[in-house]
Amino acid sequence: MMIKRQPFNKRTAAALTKGLAAALALGGCAHNTGSGTSAADVSATMEAVPSPVDALAVDPKVKAAFATIEGMNETNIDRLITLTEIPAPPFMEEARAAALVEMLKAAGLDDVSTDESGNVIARRPGKTGERTIAVVAHIDTVFPEGTDVTVRREGNTYFAPGIGDNTRGLVVLLSLVDALQAHKFETAADILFVGSVGEEGLGDLRGVRHLFRDGGPKIDSFIAIDGGSDDRVVTEAVGSNRYRVTFSGPGGHSYGAFGRAHPHQALSETIVGFTKAARRITDDGPKATFSVGRIGGGTSVNSIPFTSWMEIDMRSAEPEKLAKLDAAFQKAVQNALEKENKNRLEGDGLTVEVKSVGQRPPGRSDPDAGLLANVRGALQHLGIEPRFVASSTDANIPISLGIPAVTISRGGVSKNAHAPNESWENVDAHLAIQAVLLALLTEAEME
Numbered sequence: 144m145m146i147k148r149q150p151f152n153k154r155t156a157a158a159l160t161k162g163l164a165a166a167l168a169l170g171g172c173a174h175n176t177g178s179g180t181s182a183a184d185v186s187a188t189m190e191a192v193p194s195p196v197d198a199l200a201v202d203p204k205v206k207a208a209f210a211t212i213e214g215m216n217e218t219n220i221d222r223l224i225t226l227t228e229i230p231a232p233p234f235m236e237e238a239r240a241a242a243l244v245e246m247l248k249a250a251g252l253d254d255v256s257t258d259e260s261g262n263v264i265a266r267r268p269g270k271t272g273e274r275t276i277a278v279v280a281h282i283d284t285v286f287p288e289g290t291d292v293t294v295r296r297e298g299n300t301y302f303a304p305g306i307g308d309n310t311r312g313l314v315v316l317l318s319l320v321d322a323l324q325a326h327k328f329e330t331a332a333d334i335l336f337v338g339s340v341g342e343e344g345l346g347d348l349r350g351v352r353h354l355f356r357d358g359g360p361k362i363d364s365f366i367a368i369d370g371g372s373d374d375r376v377v378t379e380a381v382g383s384n385r386y387r388v389t390f391s392g393p394g395g396h397s398y399g400a401f402g403r404a405h406p407h408q409a410l411s412e413t414i415v416g417f418t419k420a421a422r423r424i425t426d427d428g429p430k431a432t433f434s435v436g437r438i439g440g441g442t443s444v445n446s447i448p449f450t451s452w453m454e455i456d457m458r459s460a461e462p463e464k465l466a467k468l469d470a471a472f473q474k475a476v477q478n479a480l481e482k483e484n485k486n487r488l489e490g491d492g493l494t495v496e497v498k499s500v501g502q503r504p505p506g507r508s509d510p511d512a513g514l515l516a517n518v519r520g521a522l523q524h525l526g527i528e529p530r531f532v533a534s535s536t537d538a539n540i541p542i543s544l545g546i547p548a549v550t551i552s553r554g555g556v557s558k559n560a561h562a563p564n565e566s567w568e569n570v571d572a573h574l575a576i577q578a579v580l581l582a583l584l585t586e587a588e589m590e
């Protein structure tokens with residue numbers, strides 16, 4: 144049976160735009176409730192609208208693929224345990240990447256490789272190959288080398304660092320390949336399956352940045368699989384600017400050298416000055432945040448320190464707000480430096496180094512892009528009402544480049560991500576895979 148991509152009709156577009164506009168307006172005052180997630184809910188529940196996905200969902204082949212996915216439970220648990228027990232600390236993803244290459248080949252893809260940054264890339268050619276749809280899950284975890292990653296099972300729940308975030312995402316990639324191969328699906332567009340490196344923390348999205356380098360593969364549409372709630376669709380990219388700031392000076396005896404420029408005083412002056420200015424930026428309008436997460440330095444209680452350092456994180460999905468926060472921060476550092484040096488009674492002045500340790504670009508997905516309608520239609524077909532949220536994920540890079548991109552759930556129930564007692568519960572885990580398959584087949588134009 145041939146199914147042509149249905150035109151994204153005006154009514155669909157209007158309803159979606161209206162829904163998203165309401166969602167974005169709501170997002171302006173949505174604040175985190177301290178649930179431990181970095182996402183802010185930016186949507187109200189939207190009315191159901193006809194979707195091009197519906198026509199495709201009744202195709203017998205798609206129905207058969209859905210049944211195949213439901214039957215993958217055991218295989219997927221084996222894959223989850225195997226991959227979770229191969230450590231993938233930040234900047235050390237090679238071993239897990241190598242295993243993923245073998246698994247993608249075993250699933251039936253021929254064109255599988257690793258790029259210069261360490262990303263695993265598997266291309267499933269389409270009939271025309273005029274467009275390319277990327278489906279991406281990150282390989283890295285936040286856990287350092289030496290962390291015990293042995294999987295422990297209690298009933299339907301599996302415990303191990305990184306098991307949900309995002310090892311389960313890699314299992315979803317493999318399941319999609321299985322379903323496409325088993326039923327010999329043909330699409331017009333190429334599909335690029337990507338295991339990305341460096342999504343977490345100081346990895347600073349380096350894998351996906353590399354994917355979108357000049358001369359990299361052409362990608363028209365991007366679906367990241369990450370996050371643990373089936374109804375959660377990330378359409379806004381929370382950008383972040385992160386710095387490590389170090390004040391340095393001559394140091395000396397706390398009594399004998401009293402009056403020398405004092406790095407800790409300059410650091411605390413920076414924090415106080417910045418906090419005052421930043422609150423004027425963050426107190427209203429679209430959400431923006433800042434936090435000095437770490438501070439350190441000093442030798443002993445009776446010494447003036449040689450150095451004083453801090454690490455700061457500023458975030459917003461609104462480029463203008465993030466830029467304002469950044470400018471206020473740079474100014475606070477310079478003001479504090481000048482003040483401390485001016486007030487010193489003896490010795491050399493302080494110097495300061497402001498080093499960038501992370502820049503994730505902010506932005507919003509185009510609400511009129513077909514991708515958003517397809518993802519929404521796929522979820523609704525499975526009885527899931529999507530919530531559109533803002534978060535920081537691999538999709539930040541394509542979103543900031545104006546390429547349609549979303550991040551959707553890996554399925555099951557994820558708990559305690561980024562904590563040693565992380566767990567993943569095997570509940571309705573097939574739904575997320577079916578949702579991605581439907582959205583993907585619509586987006587890649589199943590033939």
Ligand SMILES: [Zn+2]
Nearest residue numbers: 308309369370
């Ligand atoms: Zn993740």
